[in-house]
Structure formats: C-alpha cells, structure tokens
Amino acid sequence: MVRWKPGARERLQAAALERFAAQGFDGTTVAEIAATAGLTERTFFRHFADKREVLFAGQDEFERLFLAGIEEAAGSDPMAIVAAALEGATAFFPDERRAWSRARQRVIDADPGLQERELLKLSGLATAMTDGLRRRGVDPTAAALAAESGVAVFRVGFATWIGEGEERPLAEVLRAVLAELRTLVTTPQA
Amino acid sequence: MVRWKPGARERLQAAALERFAAQGFDGTTVAEIAATAGLTERTFFRHFADKREVLFAGQDEFERLFLAGIEEAAGSDPMAIVAAALEGATAFFPDERRAWSRARQRVIDADPGLQERELLKLSGLATAMTDGLRRRGVDPTAAALAAESGVAVFRVGFATWIGEGEERPLAEVLRAVLAELRTLVTTPQA
Incomplete structure (x- = not known):
C-alpha cells in the first residue's frame, strides 16, 4: 500500500x-x-459488502489487533494486560488517520442506526475482551470490570483524540485517560 | 400496592x-x-404500550432514580457522587425483586433484539449520567469516565446479584464491585 x-x-x-x-x-x-x-x-x-461496511471494516481489524494484544500481553495483572492491549492497538490509528476518523465520527453521530451499530460493536468488544482475560486465568468479575474499564478508557480517549484542536497521538491520550481513571477511582470517597 | x-x-x-x-x-x-x-x-x-414495555418499564423508573441520585448526592468528587447514586438506586431492587430480575434476564439473554434494547438503554444512561455530572461542574473527561465506570460497576454487580446462589443485597454487591475496581485500577502496572 x-x-x-x-x-x-x-x-x-x-x-x-x-x-x-x-x-x-x-x-x-x-x-x-x-x-x-x-x-x-x-x-x-x-x-x-455494503456501504455501511465502509465505515466499520476498519473497526473489525482494530478489534482483532486489540484482542490479539489481550492474548499476548506480558504479566498477569488484568489492567496491565488491558493497558498493553490498548497501547498496541493504537498502531491502528496513526496521526494520518485522525482526519478520517473525525469525519467518520461526524457521519455516525448524524445517524441513529449507525450509532447503534457502533455501540453494539463496542459492547461485543468488551465481551470478547472479558473472554480473553478469563482464558488467561483472570476471575470473572475482575475480567468483566477490566474489560469494561478498558473500553470506557478507549471510548473517552478516542473522542478526545478526534476532538478539534487535539494534537497528541492516541497512545499518549489513552495513557492520560487511564491515569485520570486511576485518580478518579482512588480519590478517598467522602 | x-x-x-x-x-x-x-x-x-x-x-x-x-x-x-x-x-x-x-x-x-x-x-x-x-x-x-x-x-x-x-x-x-x-x-x-406493548409487550416489550413489560420488561423495560421498571428500568425507566430505575434510571430516573439513578439520575436523581446524581443530582442530589453530596460532595463534589465524581466517583463519590456516582457511588452515592448507585447506592440510592438499589432501593429499586430489594431482595423480593431478585427472582423476577433473574427471570427477566433469562428472557432478554434469549433474544438478540431485547439484548440490543438493554445495551442501548444502559448506554443512554451513561450519557445522561455524564450530562448530570457536567451540570455539577465535573470536567467532561472525568464526567464521562466516572459515568462509564459507574455503569460498568452496575452491570457487573447486577449480573452477580442475579447469579444462582447469590444472597447478598445488591447494595453490598455493588460496594464489593466498586472496591474491586479500585484494587484493579491501582495495582502497580508492570
């Protein structure tokens, strides 16, 4: 190519x-x-296969990359595995792709059917990640929580990455969002 | 009643x-x-309105209760607000309701269309929670992360609560899941 x-x-x-x-x-x-x-x-x-596939074909490849990362990451700590998989999958979104991703998101945001499809795919990703973590011996609750948190970090980070004026690479944004999650969750509860 | x-x-x-x-x-x-x-x-x-509404009408009330909790919780820490809202909303699921919730889930798990509806509703709840947190002055990224994490805790906790043999009240299960999220996210990354 x-x-x-x-x-x-x-x-x-x-x-x-x-x-x-x-x-x-x-x-x-x-x-x-x-x-x-x-x-x-x-x-x-x-x-x-159809015009919708133009918008989602790339997502399939990204998901495969992400799930391969879950299988291959070193260590046994669930969030470390998820963080490594997130980091690896950012290779799929180099800066050259940002303008395309931004335009794609505008199309999706304008169409409820496409929004549903996007949601269902991300939910399927969380389920597949949960299964991948369980195959690595993580207990079911921790696997589900780590997977859902990983998808949440990706969603929030990706939305930030395609925001107007944002210039940091996706990997850097995701690390910052993960750090923010850590701060949020560990702040002593009043 | x-x-x-x-x-x-x-x-x-x-x-x-x-x-x-x-x-x-x-x-x-x-x-x-x-x-x-x-x-x-x-x-x-x-x-x-229709037969599907029998399964989802209760969820609407639950969501209103949850969102009211976001508005009314004391303090300004986003996760403390989310935790308080979760705690308040458990009033909607007393132990007498567990058998019904379990049977309802089996019906939903057997029907892809109902699963989609459930997912879309939970996603809508996360968006509404994000908006509620932002109205309380939480910055956009923290609001989205706290809302998504809260929904993840609810999903995982609710699935545990309706699991066969589970006898703890929902509030206790949710506190345990929240504590597990805290441990997961703060384990030093390898």
Missing part, C-alpha cells in the same frame, strides 16, 4: 465519507460512491 | 414473564399475557 497513490479501497473510503458528509448516509448509494471514486460498483463490492 | 394481593400491573408482569419463558418473547401475544393474568387486553394497554 503506497500512501501517495491510494489504492481502490482507500479511494472508495474517501469517496464514501465525502458523499455521506454531503448528503447523509441514507441518501447515498453505492453507485454514487463508486462514481465519486472513479471506479465501478463491481469494484466497490469486491472491497465491501 | 399490597404485596400479598398484587394489582393488575404486577399480575401482567408475572404473566408476561411466565409466557416469555415458556414460549419465547416473539412467540407470545398480548392476548395470551392478558389471559394468563385473568385480565383483558384493554387492561394490558392501560399499563403498557
């Missing part, structure tokens, strides 16, 4: 976001996306 | 759960629920 001459897949993704932003997700057809990219519908369907 | 002679609403809820458990959520009609309760469909619709 050569950055300065994006392939069909990247052109289709850029064209889809452009159309979704201009005329809404529901108001855009695959034919229009393909035409905007200067490609055929047939090519579109070689890369994506 | 007199416990030993439940009213129409309670009879309809019990009848609905019985039917859903026996023949599935999709395979049950409002007419059957009403007949099982010895009441008319007309009475059913005075209490619930």
